[in-house]
Amino acid sequence: MEPGKDSVRIGIDVGGTFTDFVMADVESGALSYFKVPSTPEDPSIAIARGTQDMLRHFSVAASRVSYFGHGTTVATNMVIERRGVRTGLITTKGFRDVLAIGRQTRPALYDHGVDKPAPLVRRRHRLEVNERMDAGGNPVSDLDEEELACRVRELVDEGIESLAIAFLHAYRNPEHEARARRIVERIAPGLHVSISHEVLPEFREFERTSTTVLNAYVAPRMRTYMERLRTRLAEAGVAAPPLTFHSNGGLMPLSTVERLPVLTCLSGPAAGVVGSAVIGAAAGISEIITFDVGGTSTDVSLITGGRPGFASDRLVAGYPVKMPMVDIHVVGAGGGSIACLDDVGALKVGPESAGAVPGPVAFAKGGTQPTLTDANIVLGRLNPRALLDGRMPVDRARAAAAIESGIARRIGVTVEEAAHGILRIATANMSRAIRAVSTEHGHDPADFTLLAFGGAGPLHAAEVARECGIGHVLVPHEPGTLCARGILLADVSRDFVRTQLCPLTDDSWRTVLDDLREMSRQGDEWLARERVPQANRRFYLHIDGRYRGQTHDIRVRLEALDESRTRFVDAFHAAHRAQHGHDNPDHPIEIVNCRVQAAGLMPKQTAPGSPVPASPAGVSAPASPPVHEERRVYFGADEGWIATPVYRRDSMAPGMALRGPFIIEEMSSTTVVLPGQGASIDTVGNIHIQA
Numbered sequence: 001m002e003p004g005k006d007s008v009r010i011g012i013d014v015g016g017t018f019t020d021f022v023m024a025d026v027e028s029g030a031l032s033y034f035k036v037p038s039t040p041e042d043p044s045i046a047i048a049r050g051t052q053d054m055l056r057h058f059s060v061a062a063s064r065v066s067y068f069g070h071g072t073t074v075a076t077n078m079v080i081e082r083r084g085v086r087t088g089l090i091t092t093k094g095f096r097d098v099l100a101i102g103r104q105t106r107p108a109l110y111d112h113g114v115d116k117p118a119p120l121v122r123r124r125h126r127l128e129v130n131e132r133m134d135a136g137g138n139p140v141s142d143l144d145e146e147e148l149a150c151r152v153r154e155l156v157d158e159g160i161e162s163l164a165i166a167f168l169h170a171y172r173n174p175e176h177e178a179r180a181r182r183i184v185e186r187i188a189p190g191l192h193v194s195i196s197h198e199v200l201p202e203f204r205e206f207e208r209t210s211t212t213v214l215n216a217y218v219a220p221r222m223r224t225y226m227e228r229l230r231t232r233l234a235e236a237g238v239a240a241p242p243l244t245f246h247s248n249g250g251l252m253p254l255s256t257v258e259r260l261p262v263l264t265c266l267s268g269p270a271a272g273v274v275g276s277a278v279i280g281a282a283a284g285i286s287e288i289i290t291f292d293v294g295g296t297s298t299d300v301s302l303i304t305g306g307r308p309g310f311a312s313d314r315l316v317a318g319y320p321v322k323m324p325m326v327d328i329h330v331v332g333a334g335g336g337s338i339a340c341l342d343d344v345g346a347l348k349v350g351p352e353s354a355g356a357v358p359g360p361v362a363f364a365k366g367g368t369q370p371t372l373t374d375a376n377i378v379l380g381r382l383n384p385r386a387l388l389d390g391r392m393p394v395d396r397a398r399a400a401a402a403i404e405s406g407i408a409r410r411i412g413v414t415v416e417e418a419a420h421g422i423l424r425i426a427t428a429n430m431s432r433a434i435r436a437v438s439t440e441h442g443h444d445p446a447d448f449t450l451l452a453f454g455g456a457g458p459l460h461a462a463e464v465a466r467e468c469g470i471g472h473v474l475v476p477h478e479p480g481t482l483c484a485r486g487i488l489l490a491d492v493s494r495d496f497v498r499t500q501l502c503p504l505t506d507d508s509w510r511t512v513l514d515d516l517r518e519m520s521r522q523g524d525e526w527l528a529r530e531r532v533p534q535a536n537r538r539f540y541l542h543i544d545g546r547y548r549g550q551t552h553d554i555r556v557r558l559e560a561l562d563e564s565r566t567r568f569v570d571a572f573h574a575a576h577r578a579q580h581g582h583d584n585p586d587h588p589i590e591i592v593n594c595r596v597q598a599a600g601l602m603p604k605q606t607a608p609g610s611p612v613p614a615s616p617a618g619v620s621a622p623a624s625p626p627v628h629e630e631r632r633v634y635f636g637a638d639e640g641w642i643a644t645p646v647y648r649r650d651s652m653a654p655g656m657a658l659r660g661p662f663i664i665e666e667m668s669s670t671t672v673v674l675p676g677q678g679a680s681i682d683t684v685g686n687i688h689i690q691a
Helices: 043-057 074-080 145-157 175-187 205-235 254-259 267-282 372-378 396-411 415-437 457-468 479-488 506-529 565-580
Strands: 008-014 018-025 031-037 065-071 087-092 126-129 139-141 162-166 192-195 242-245 250-253 288-293 298-304 314-316 319-321 329-331 337-341 347-353 449-453 472-475 491-503 537-547 554-558 589-600 629-634 641-648 657-659 662-665 670-673 678-681 687-690
Touching: 008 043, 008 267, 008 479, 018 043, 018 479, 031 043, 031 479, 043 205, 065 267, 065 479, 074 205, 074 314, 087 145, 087 205, 126 145, 145 175, 162 175, 162 205, 175 192, 192 205, 205 242, 205 254, 205 319, 242 254, 242 267, 250 254, 267 288, 267 298, 267 449, 267 479, 288 415, 288 457, 298 415, 329 415, 337 372, 337 396, 337 415, 347 415, 372 396, 372 415, 396 415, 415 457, 415 629, 449 457, 449 479, 457 472, 457 670, 457 687, 491 506, 506 537, 506 565, 506 589, 537 565, 554 565, 670 687
Parallel strands: 008 065, 065 242, 087 126, 087 162, 162 192, 250 491, 288 449, 449 472, 641 662
Antiparallel strands: 008 018, 018 031, 242 250, 288 298, 298 329, 314 319, 337 347, 472 687, 491 589, 537 554, 537 589, 629 641, 657 678, 662 670, 678 687
């Protein structure tokens, strides 16, 4: 995994509207950026086509590609759109309906119109067999192999394409599940099988079964996607084995993705958070709210102390997935979000999106409903002629006509007032997402920097920062491709976990350390198979703990495999106090899970930099950048239309400081600085807006 000096590294993020590319020259560290429309019917087409076009555009031979990493939401989209395969489930006798029963949590307590999503496996395809382990992993009833064989044949006759096996307490003792898989492989060779102790070796029956079923539901089609990706890249001359970004902030080989595709939920957005942490650290900023606005959604996350936040479970299209992942809050507000009038005539924006096809009206690809992108084009905030450095023509008149007929005329306002109303509603939706990860968890947004990226993040960052009381916005270079860049800033990694569920005592602490050592050994073997040099291997240790009687747990990081019990106890109390505002030092602690993340460090193209807010008194500031063009931009009822300078990002040198309003354009994004706001360029080219 050590690249040659003459090689290049490629990172790709597959989005709902665009597929983004970043290429790094290993020797010089120079970064090149590219972007093509996504191909939702088969994402590998856009990946291969974009790779070939980028290599041709920058005159780079495919043989020089030594690293190829990509982030994808293919698995997530399959679940959202219910496009997985017909799946069966075999479970312990008496637990057939675990998926339907679920938990009694009610996220919308007073909304009687909310329905739970239907289980991904129909009841007729959820079958039981006689077998049983107790909570300690001791056999109570042996696996009835003949009955299992009959159940498998029944499901195969029903036409299932994938099978999930989730037996009670298999996380403690996987023997029955392992035997069951061998029987399935003998009876139905070629049938995909997901078993719970490999997908999620943790307690909590519903979440473990749900995660295993979701993995089985998407695995066959995910494998097809991976095979097509391999083939198309090989045809393009790229010999580097592709890696895929997973939700916990690292990379893994395609063989792991084919077996455990559930790990790729939130793959692309997580890469953006990882990249933000690295870029923030280079700029000397550790407290960050990431603000990633794409074509279909806004993804926000909190970085404190320079480290992204992590969650152990979340919902994907209403289905629980219990996996370690970067903690990201997603709302349906993006450039493709459709604006319309609801049943009572009120204007709303999203969550429905025009996506890549048919797309916004201005793209002239068949879209008829006005979107947020159309509003920004009409207001002059986006280039009214073309995007992507002229490679994507847009039609402002078509967008204005759609807003006029669909909204303005019906509510009796001008086109610009309707377009600005769309923008204000989108800003409110995005601001709610920011408060969800900050204010609602006891953090003041004013203490953070808003790091804006995605194709539309910098377009809306100044408005959102003003709405949320955030005083500082950072816009990295080519922000529309930051998720792809984040993949180049990530390490290969894999997570290992074991459930303990025991009181914290001297004896149990020794068992915990033994488990951590064993999982570290497994991680070291995995890194060796991935050809990671010994010097580049790292192991991150965590323990999930809780006070006795609690149902939620807190993750605590350990610094070493010989950590003392006393030090862990102090760290747990401190973590509980930080997360909940209090602790209880006299209350007994329980150990829930032991975790090891095995990571292989990868080279990272980034340079240290620090903000240069303005020239000190008496010192001449750098010359202002040349004005690329001037166009009329609408800034609301108070300011109205203002003749606004437009600058090219590559013409702005470090140390430049300007006052708004103005617009900065680059290939992947557009940055808007509002009237009265100041902006400066730091030593590595980041834009700093004082909102």
